[in-house]
Amino acid sequence: MTRLGDLERAVMDVLWDVVPGTSDGVTVREVADALEGRELAYTTVMTVLDRLAGKGMVQREREGRAWRYRPAASREAHIAQLMLDALDLGGSRDAALVRFARSVTGTEAEVLRAALGSEAEAGIAGPRSADTATGTADDALTDRVDRPVGRRPAGEAAER
Structure with a gap:
């Protein structure tokens, strides 16, 4: 999976935050307006979205003369793929997994x-459901996490 540059990440954050499934x-225009404070030209945002479509990060559909964009996968699916890609960088996957497991908080x-x-x-029960196989998060698990992984509330120390 391709890593995203700063502007690509900002655009994807808008899509992930604004566009429900x-x-x-x-x-x-809606993406450019949501990137307030960055003072980006419309054509810059259009180019970034076009490149993200070429990378398979966004899906687009023609609406009149314009395109409508939405994320190709959830933020969680993207992060999970980045983690898997990192495990493929070499060395011992087992050692990397153990190190990661030791670095997470108790929650x-x-x-x-x-x-x-x-x-x-x-x-044990059989094949996973279609939702799990396509990468959508299991609601029972994701509902338990109310903040992004890696971000700890102020004053919470890492439990190792």
Whole structure:
């Protein structure tokens, strides 16, 4: 999976934050307006969205003379793929996984345990559901996490 530059990430953040999964997407103008404070030209935002479409990060659909854009995958699916790609960089995957597991907070460790338990149960019960296979998060697990991984509330120390 391709890593995103700063502007690409900002545009994807707008899409992930603004476009619900059932939405028809947003226009270049709507993305440019959401990037307030950056003072970007319309054509710059259009170029970034076009490049993201070429990378497979966004889907676009023609609406009259304009395009409507939406994320091709959820933010969580993108982050998970980045993590998997990092594991493929070489060295020992096992060692990297152990190091990662030791670096998460207690709450994050609980989420990982629950996810691994769900996977183990699904393996015993049979194939995963279509939603799990396509990368959508299991609601029971994602509802337990109310902040992005890696961000800790002020005053919370990492449990190692």
